Amino acid sequence: MDIIKIKDLSFSYKDGEDKLIPVLKNIDMSVKEGEFVAVLGHNGSGKSTLAKLINMILTEESGEFTGELSVCGKIITDDITEDEIYELRRHIGMVHQNPDNQIVATTVEEDVAFGPENLGIPREEIRKRVDEALEDVGMTEYMHHAPHRLSGGQKQRVAIAGIIAMQPEVIIFDESTAMLDPHGRREVMKTIKELNKLGKTILLITHYMDEAAEADRIIVLNDGEIYKEGTPQEIFSDAEALRRVRLDVPQVTELFTLLKEAGLPIQNIPTTTDGGAELLKNLFVQKGGR
Amino acid sequence: MINDITLGQYFPGDSVIHRADPRMKLIIAFIMIGAVFAASSLISFAFLALVVVLLIFISKISPLVVLKGMKPVLFILFFTAFIQVFLTRTGTLIAEWWIFKIYSDGLMMAFKMMCRIALLVASTSLLLSYTTSPIALTDGIEGLLSPLKKLGLNTHDFAMMMSIAMRFIPTIIEETDKIMSAQKARGTDFSSGGLIKRAKAMIPIFVPLLASEIRRADELSCAMICRCYRGGEGRTKLKELKITSNDVILLLVCIGILALVITANILTTHFGLPI
Ligand SMILES: Nc1ncnc2c1ncn2[C@@H]1O[C@H](COP(=O)(O)OP(=O)(O)OP(=O)(O)O)[C@@H](O)[C@H]1O
Ligand SMILES: [Mg+2]
Numbered sequence: 001m002d003i004i005k006i007k008d009l010s011f012s013y014k015d016g017e018d019k020l021i022p023v024l025k026n027i028d029m030s031v032k033e034g035e036f037v038a039v040l041g042h043n044g045s046g047k048s049t050l051a052k053l054i055n056m057i058l059t060e061e062s063g064e065f066t067g068e069l070s071v072c073g074k075i076i077t078d079d080i081t082e083d084e085i086y087e088l089r090r091h092i093g094m095v096h097q098n099p100d101n102q103i104v105a106t107t108v109e110e111d112v113a114f115g116p117e118n119l120g121i122p123r124e125e126i127r128k129r130v131d132e133a134l135e136d137v138g139m140t141e142y143m144h145h146a147p148h149r150l151s152g153g154q155k156q157r158v159a160i161a162g163i164i165a166m167q168p169e170v171i172i173f174d175e176s177t178a179m180l181d182p183h184g185r186r187e188v189m190k191t192i193k194e195l196n197k198l199g200k201t202i203l204l205i206t207h208y209m210d211e212a213a214e215a216d217r218i219i220v221l222n223d224g225e226i227y228k229e230g231t232p233q234e235i236f237s238d239a240e241a242l243r244r245v246r247l248d249v250p251q252v253t254e255l256f257t258l259l260k261e262a263g264l265p266i267q268n269i270p271t272t273t274d275g276g277a278e279l280l281k282n283l284f285v286q287k288g289g290r
Numbered sequence: 291m292i293n294d295i296t297l298g299q300y301f302p303g304d305s306v307i308h309r310a311d312p313r314m315k316l317i318i319a320f321i322m323i324g325a326v327f328a329a330s331s332l333i334s335f336a337f338l339a340l341v342v343v344l345l346i347f348i349s350k351i352s353p354l355v356v357l358k359g360m361k362p363v364l365f366i367l368f369f370t371a372f373i374q375v376f377l378t379r380t381g382t383l384i385a386e387w388w389i390f391k392i393y394s395d396g397l398m399m400a401f402k403m404m405c406r407i408a409l410l411v412a413s414t415s416l417l418l419s420y421t422t423s424p425i426a427l428t429d430g431i432e433g434l435l436s437p438l439k440k441l442g443l444n445t446h447d448f449a450m451m452m453s454i455a456m457r458f459i460p461t462i463i464e465e466t467d468k469i470m471s472a473q474k475a476r477g478t479d480f481s482s483g484g485l486i487k488r489a490k491a492m493i494p495i496f497v498p499l500l501a502s503e504i505r506r507a508d509e510l511s512c513a514m515i516c517r518c519y520r521g522g523e524g525r526t527k528l529k530e531l532k533i534t535s536n537d538v539i540l541l542l543v544c545i546g547i548l549a550l551v552i553t554a555n556i557l558t559t560h561f562g563l564p565i
Contacts, residue, residue, distance in 0.1 A: 052512075057516065086518055093516070094513075096509060098506075102509070104514060105425070105453065105457060106453060115517040116528075118519045121526055123530060127528065130528065148461055148464070166517065
């Protein structure tokens, strides 16, 4: 089942008096339940706008849109009520870029409880969800800490726990690793993959090719249009096409492309470091066997 | 140096006072303030001082901390004492120098005023700032203000604003520090020159800070909407405030103190006891 379905969607921001800035043009895409989809695109290509549309943050005041958008089987139309929007939004969590600007409360535990509290969930149930969510992201021991004392990666995991506690089906990550150091990025990516294994649908907006390579499918945006779509294998096999839209391929992919050109017997070029290691091991075993 | 600024001075602990319901603590603090202002005889001051000592003992807050807490009010303390001493012209003349005359009543009143201010600061900080976390305090304020909801006032919004402010004060201090370092690296001099020059040097801090905080507020509100925030209506809470028997006992003790202070006043003024 398609949990997010977008047909011929265009969107323009309103800028002052009736001036329109077209940002998204004729987008067609869908995300299946339980799928892990990455969205790539250079700065200003419209990734955040797409995420905000899916999450219904952008209203008629902020811009104009045409086309069709349906979320969790419900078609979003102009006459959707406020209550319906809230009802839908609880199914779509969103983790933002800056970890500091999405933590609301003065302790970790109370921040994770913020979402469920807003949903009016009974106290015992909130307690349970908070404990489980903190367990899921491995932050249980920091339950009573003040958020500003945590590292960037830890803060981002708290933010993720806050979303998990609302038990959404889809979680959108809008460059959630962009402000973290390599260690923090690894922590967060690990959490994202685990969430996907637990059955959550993931929409990962990122600038890092190696993160996108972990997804089931990649959508490449360029100037508000879908430029390319496919598995990481398909997308990264054409490095030239990616460079044309100011993107790159993961380092492993580049390395093995060069090795293949140099004459090594490689069929499928790997896109993840793990895949590369596996391939390299096999190559050595073949060599040793001969 | 900027990192020294700590918000409130909460010392986490597990004493009876720490655990008391914040609403009750606010009420008790108000009663204590009443008692301190009602006190007029030396015996009642001595009695209130004893209460403060007891508070220190129960809360396990170091007496040094309480003394240090007096620092910001020292000026007011001595200023009011000074005024009392030199402006009171009743009682017996004790000393005279140039235009200054010191009378016994003036000394007595100055002493009482100093006691009053010191007791006020010590008892409220022991009851509230030292032993109540900022978040509990806002919850307490929200709880006490909740009857105003019937008058159409939005107490939830107020409490939410307070707690967000508290959440972001450390973040904003950190940011100020960063901007200051960045401007220093560009040669801005914050520490020399006259008042106006220094004030001008602050502009390159406040402008970027303001811009950054506006962006932050925008992102935060977006994040809150994403987490289904829609005001206080229909909202539940992870931690609900509850009045326990412990709180009731504290309140009764406090009312008892007020009654004793008033009795002491009546005894001294109406029956002319010397204290
Ligand atoms: N509120 C707004 N009003 C007007 N224009 C906007 C608004 N927000 C974004 N834009 C414009 O829309 C375009 C797409 O912005 P968007 O934030 O979606 O890009 P993005 O792909 O997320 O970029 P980045 O990688 O920098 O996050 C940009 O050109 C931007 O200037
Ligand atoms: Mg963006």
